[in-house]
Amino acid sequence: MNADVPGLQPSSFSVAITxxxxxxxxxxxxxxxxxxxxxxxxxxxxRSYGPQIRGGESASLLRFGDAPLACMSDTFDLLLxxxxxxxxxxxxxxxxxxxxxxxxxxAVGAVPESFSASGANVCELALxxxxxxxxxxxxxxxxxxAAAGLRGIPQETMDAAARSILADKGAAVIEAATACVxxxxxxxxxxxxxxxxxxxxxxxxxxxxxxEACGLGALRGGVRFxxxxxxxPASDILEWLAPRLEGLGGSLVQAEDELASINMIVGASYxxxxxxxxxxxxxxxLMQEGLGLAVASETPVVVINVTRGGPSTGIPTKSxxxxxxxxxxxxxxxxxxxxxxxxxxxxxxxxxxxxxxxxEHLQTAAIVLSDQSLGQARxxxxxxxxxxxPFGRVTEMSPADDYRRYAQTVDGVSPMTVPGVSCGxxxxxxxxxxxxxMPSSLAADHYRQLEKRRHKxxxxxxxxxxxxxxxxxDLCLVCxxxxxxxxxxxxxxxxxxxxxxxxxxxxxxxxxxxxxxxQALAGVKQVWxxxxxxxxxxxxxxxSHDLLPVAPRLLAKPGPxxxxxxxxxxxxxxxx
Amino acid sequence: xxxxAIKAKDYKSGVKPIWCPGCGHFAILAAITRAxxxxxxQKEQVSLISGIGCSSRLPAYVDSYGFHGLHGxxxxxxxxxxxxxxxxxxxxxxxxGDGFSIGGNHFLHxxxxxxxxxxxxxDNRVYGMTKGQASPTTAPDWSHSKMTPHGTGVRRFQPAAIxxxxxxxxxxxxxxxxxxxxxxxxxxxxxxxxFSFLHVLSPxxxxxxxxxxxxxxxxxxxxxxxxxxxAAAQQIHADDGMGLGIVYAEHLPVWPPRQEPTATLxxxxxxxxx
Numbered sequence: 001m002n003a004d005v006p007g008l009q010p011s012s013f014s015v016a017i018t019x020x021x022x023x024x025x026x027x028x029x030x031x032x033x034x035x036x037x038x039x040x041x042x043x044x045x046x047r048s049y050g051p052q053i054r055g056g057e058s059a060s061l062l063r064f065g066d067a068p069l070a071c072m073s074d075t076f077d078l079l080l081x082x083x084x085x086x087x088x089x090x091x092x093x094x095x096x097x098x099x100x101x102x103x104x105x106x107a108v109g110a111v112p113e114s115f116s117a118s119g120a121n122v123c124e125l126a127l128x129x130x131x132x133x134x135x136x137x138x139x140x141x142x143x144x145x146a147a148a149g150l151r152g153i154p155q156e157t158m159d160a161a162a163r164s165i166l167a168d169k170g171a172a173v174i175e176a177a178t179a180c181v182x183x184x185x186x187x188x189x190x191x192x193x194x195x196x197x198x199x200x201x202x203x204x205x206x207x208x209x210x211x212e213a214c215g216l217g218a219l220r221g222g223v224r225f226x227x228x229x230x231x232x233p234a235s236d237i238l239e240w241l242a243p244r245l246e247g248l249g250g251s252l253v254q255a256e257d258e259l260a261s262i263n264m265i266v267g268a269s270y271x272x273x274x275x276x277x278x279x280x281x282x283x284x285x286l287m288q289e290g291l292g293l294a295v296a297s298e299t300p301v302v303v304i305n306v307t308r309g310g311p312s313t314g315i316p317t318k319s320x321x322x323x324x325x326x327x328x329x330x331x332x333x334x335x336x337x338x339x340x341x342x343x344x345x346x347x348x349x350x351x352x353x354x355x356x357x358x359x360e361h362l363q364t365a366a367i368v369l370s371d372q373s374l375g376q377a378r379x380x381x382x383x384x385x386x387x388x389x390p391f392g393r394v395t396e397m398s399p400a401d402d403y404r405r406y407a408q409t410v411d412g413v414s415p416m417t418v419p420g421v422s423c424g425x426x427x428x429x430x431x432x433x434x435x436x437x438m439p440s441s442l443a444a445d446h447y448r449q450l451e452k453r454r455h456k457x458x459x460x461x462x463x464x465x466x467x468x469x470x471x472x473x474d475l476c477l478v479c480x481x482x483x484x485x486x487x488x489x490x491x492x493x494x495x496x497x498x499x500x501x502x503x504x505x506x507x508x509x510x511x512x513x514x515x516x517x518x519q520a521l522a523g524v525k526q527v528w529x530x531x532x533x534x535x536x537x538x539x540x541x542x543x544s545h546d547l548l549p550v551a552p553r554l555l556a557k558p559g560p561x562x563x564x565x566x567x568x569x570x571x572x573x574x575x576x
Numbered sequence: 577x578x579x580x581a582i583k584a585k586d587y588k589s590g591v592k593p594i595w596c597p598g599c600g601h602f603a604i605l606a607a608i609t610r611a612x613x614x615x616x617x618q619k620e621q622v623s624l625i626s627g628i629g630c631s632s633r634l635p636a637y638v639d640s641y642g643f644h645g646l647h648g649x650x651x652x653x654x655x656x657x658x659x660x661x662x663x664x665x666x667x668x669x670x671x672x673g674d675g676f677s678i679g680g681n682h683f684l685h686x687x688x689x690x691x692x693x694x695x696x697x698x699d700n701r702v703y704g705m706t707k708g709q710a711s712p713t714t715a716p717d718w719s720h721s722k723m724t725p726h727g728t729g730v731r732r733f734q735p736a737a738i739x740x741x742x743x744x745x746x747x748x749x750x751x752x753x754x755x756x757x758x759x760x761x762x763x764x765x766x767x768x769x770x771f772s773f774l775h776v777l778s779p780x781x782x783x784x785x786x787x788x789x790x791x792x793x794x795x796x797x798x799x800x801x802x803x804x805x806x807a808a809a810q811q812i813h814a815d816d817g818m819g820l821g822i823v824y825a826e827h828l829p830v831w832p833p834r835q836e837p838t839a840t841l842x843x844x845x846x847x848x849x850x
Contacts, residue, residue: 037850206848216848219841225660227652244844249837251659256685260652263645267625267656270643271664275656293646380850419641419657419664422620427635427642438591438636439644 012065014073015147016094017140019082021055024140027165028080029060031177032144033207033378035153035161036064040203043380044069044345046373048093049317050086057086061093064151068381070344070485074566076100078150079115080143082127083108087115092561096120103146105129105139123189130183136176137183145184152191155182206383210345210374211236211278213384214304215244217352218276222360222392223302224250225268225275227261229283232316233372234306237278258283262290265301269294270428272418274360274393278304281323282313284330284367291365292331295453297428298363298406298414300393302356305367306375309559318560319373321481322533327367328510328541336454338366339510341481343468345379351507353387354465361391362456363413369509371532373482373562399424404435406449412456457511466508466516473500474525477572478552480506480538483563487530490568499573506538517547527552528572534558581616584609589639595630600752600778604698605637607755608667611762612640622665625654627679629705631671631698631778648678651686651695658693659832665766666693673703676712676733687742687771689831694765694772697735698752700780700787708783720783736812739773740805740824746772747808748822751794752779757820764822769830777818790818797821 015032019025026047033045041064050056061076063069075097081087081104091114096102100120102111105127116122125146131137141162148158162177208216215237218226226245228238242252250273255261258279265275279287284305294301307323309315327339338358342351352368359366396403396415405426407414417424431439432446440446468484471491479487484505491503504520521527529539529552536556542548555571557563587609595601612622622640626632628647635642641664645653650668658666675683675697686695701718703709709723712733719727739747746768750758758776765772777794779787797819802808808824815823 034850205850207850208848212848216845219844225656227656244839246835247837247839247844248841249835251832253655253659253832255652256681259649260655260682260685263649263652264656264659266645267643267653267658268660269656270653271623271657271661273660275660289646290649297643383848419623419661420620422618425619425639425641427624427644429636429644430646431644 012063012069012073013078013151014063014076015078015080016062016076017060017080017082017144018057018087018090018094019140020057020085021052023082024138025058025060025082028140028144029062031158031161031165032148033062033380034165035148035158037205037207037380038157038161039153040205041066041380042068042205044072045378046072047376048090050089057089059090059094068346069379071489071565072562074564078103078147079120080104080147081108081111081115082140082143084110084112088112091115103143125187127187130187131180134176134179134183136172137180138176141177141180142184142187145181146188147184148181149185149188150191155185204383205380207378207380208345209236209376209378210342210348210370211306211376212240213345213348214278214342214352214368214370214375215240217349218302218356219244219248220349220387221353221356221389222274223276223356224248225265225273226250226252227255227264227275227277228252229255229258229261229279231280231283233308233375234278234280234283234304236375237304237306258286259290262287262301262303263293266290266294266297266299269299269301270419274300274356276302276304276356278306280306280308280316281310281326284323284326288326288330291337291367292333292335293430294365295331295335295337296430296432298416298453299428300359300363302352302359302366302368304352305369307369307371315560317372319371319482319562320533320559321371321483321531322537322558323369324509324533324537324541327369334450334454336457337364337510338362338457339369340366341369341507341509342374343481343484343505343507345374345377346381346384347507348374349384350387357389357391360393361413362460363393363416364453364457369481371482396424397421405437406433406435406452408435408448408452411459412452414452462508462513466506466513467520468505468507469502469520471495471502473502474523475499475501475528475572476521476524476526477501477503477528477530477568478506478538478542479503479530480509483530483532486563486565486568489565490572493565493569494572512545512547514545514547521547521549524549526550528555529553530555530563530568532557532559532563582613582619584613587612587619587639589637591636593637594633596782598781599630600700600780601631601634601698603752603755604696604758604776604778605634607758607762608638608696610759611766614759614763615766617665621663622667623654623657625650625657625666625668627670627674629671629674629703630780631669632674634669648674649682650674651679651682654693655686655689655691658691662834667766668693668695670697671704672697672699672701672713673711676735680712684738684742687739687744687773690743690745690770690828691832692769692771692830694762694774696762696774696776698776698778699735700778700784702780702783704780704783735773735775736823737809740809740812744773745770745826745828746822747824748772748774749820750774750776751790751820752776753791754794754820761822768825770828793818794820797823801825
């Protein structure tokens with residue numbers, strides 16, 4: 001197993017659970033994740049589904065360890081096959097090798113070739129028979145009990161997790177579930193690993209998804225108006241926010257389309273309320289004109305883009321990092337704005353909050369590039385740090401008679417009035433304008449406002465959070481977003497093998513911190529850009545700014561399969 | 577402290593409109609300022625939201641808050657503003673192209689929501705700003721546009737009928753050549769709780785000089801204001817599109833309903849604790 005290589009990387013264990021619709025593969029995964037969390041382990045869980053609206057095959061992909069996890073491992077140690085109907089579609093996402101175990105009941109059918117070809121060991125258990133002995137008993141709970149037993153998770157912890165996850169289903173379901181879990185423990189071979197840490201220590205951990213984390217970051221940042229249009233895989237953010245915003249005295253409006261969403265948040269923000277929406281690639285395409293209006297009128301807005309396979313309708317349920325170009329360059333005209341990308345699930349909280357505060361302060365549009373593999377992953381993680389908010393909207397509450405909304409200032413940020421403030425009236429405009437906001441086609445006004453809108457962003461001190469930089473040495477890997485987890489893990493492995501290298505994982509993509517990036521790259525003789533798209537969007541962006549000391553090597557792999565640490569290591573080592 | 581009464585002319589920003597001499601929009605601007613003065617609304621409490629087109633230039637000519645937004649997107653912008661700031665009086669102004677072509681979808685849903693705002697659609701049956709193309713309210717056989725040299729061949733969009741079907745709770749038609757009637761309708765529209773649709777016929781003498789004939793064609797709606805959709809529908813469909821008056825007004829729940837805060841962020845965050 002890849003679990004126990006000492007000192008190298010998080011000691012981790014990976015479990016996949018597959019089954020047809022109704023087999024409970026996802027529920028079993030959620031329970032196992034919760035139980036592992038209660039023992040003090042960190043965890044990461046992703047899900048995969050067939051295309052049916054309901055009742056399609058599904059897979060839970062889990063990883064546990066004693067250090068924070070930000071990517072799936074190269075192979076899975078354990079595969080629970082609840083049944084094998086259409087399971088072949090998940091084979092590419094569940095790589096196995098000869099050290100893996102496939103736990104299954106022969107009664108549900110033979111292990112498909114796509115899994116058995118790996119040489120994994122098949123462990124046959126009478127799961128169906130056991131489940132049948134319990135009234136309302138289900139095979140998935142027997143299987144997950146066996147898996148938990150194998151890993152030495154205390155049975156009472158599994159019971160507590162089952163009670164928590166199945167709370168809505170009623171006492172009878174919980175009883176049947178825990179009875180099946182107990183049978184699973186009896187079936188499992190004795191654990192060959194030390195039991196995870198005791199729950200006696202009050203470790204504070206969170207169980208949160210990337211989409212929930214973005215929603216929380218928005219609320220922490222002060223967002224109290226959200227416009228929502230459903231789109232996979234961003235709807236979760238909006239659905240999480242809807243009741244919680246209301247609870248805080250804010251509002252969520254379901255819009256008729258993304259064109260309405262972006263314009264609604266411009267309107268709410270103009271009224272003084274920090275506003276946000278969330279979408280995916282196709283929606284971001286629609287929102288470009290509205291984003292440009294926010295930039296030109298200097299009205300703060302935030303759009304979270306949970307990216308998915310592109311182009312066009314693409315692959316809605318799978319992850320890809322192919323929206324960097326449109327996030328950077330989607331607006332017509334010269335429209336400086338902000339683009340952020342959280343590095344992992346937990347980082348979605350901070351990055352979204354930061355984006356909201358900066359959009360408010362710099363009076364511009366901010367795009368947050370999350371992706372499906374972050375948004376719909378659930379992580380057991382340390383609580384996100386509280387971020388003190390030193391900056392926010394610069395307002396003018398007592399304007400002088402000659403108030404000018406777009407007056408030139410030293411830092412380029414003009415104090416803004418909001419409706420209700422007397423003597424502060426102005427008409428915001430997408431048209432180019434003079435300092436009072438009056439439409440103008442004069443060169444002097446255009447140059448002045450263009451320069452102001454660029455300067456306010458370029459001159460701002462964004463601080464150290466623009467990137468996460470680790471290590472040193474003359475080999476450098478550059479990445480952003482969800483790929484960062486696999487890059488960091490690959491870098492740890494190579495470092496342990498004696499390769500001297502550093503990683504720059506960018507959190508702030510626009511503006512590019514050119515001086516800081518040059519400094520971070522000082523001494524580097526080889527650069528790899530690693531990203532999950534076909535065309536190497538980050539690589540081209542960095543090259544266009546002439547920031548890389550040498551011509552970079554590119555590891556660009558489009559979705560839907562995630563980049564794994566081993567393939568990053570392989571690419572770098574083989575070409576070094 | 578007694579606030580001095582604001583006169584209509586005080587609502588004018590003093591910026592010279594870009595409109596052509598004889599444009600109907602001048603009279604609509606004047607009527608809006610008179611309605612605001614009549615209602616004694618403080619300037620800072622009024623927000624005028626528009627899209628793109630000749631009509632949409634109006635906010636800059638009024639001394640209030642305003643947003644000259646995107647073509648067809650005034651209604652969602654105004655919706656976001658009003659939901660976030662229910663204390664404000666929100667007026668939306670735009671033309672027939674802005675409102676019924678690119679803005680058509682937003683028009684339907686704004687009517688449906690019954691949000692408390694007033695939408696003034698200034699209809700001159702042409703795209704004036706872009707120099708004379710047919711609009712959705714142009715007759716199918718109007719052949720004076722280079723873009724549709726044989727006429728569009730497409731039947732006219734019916735703003736009042738669609739507003740009613742879409743759920744607007746106040747539907748009226750005014751005419752820039754009837755400033756008194758228009759001002760009264762504006763006052764009623766603004767005070768109506770819910771979505772008020774005020775369709776204003778406003779001739780474009782530059783690209784539709786034929787609209788000089790409107791003066792002799794407008795007339796009052798045959799019946800009194802109805803609060804019954806079927807009767808109002810019959811009125812509207814029987815009308816030739818030149819009928820003036822408030823054809824429909826009904827009180828239905830205004831959207832959105834208000835909620836009081838019940839939680840804090842700290843209590844919310846507890847849901848993630850393992």
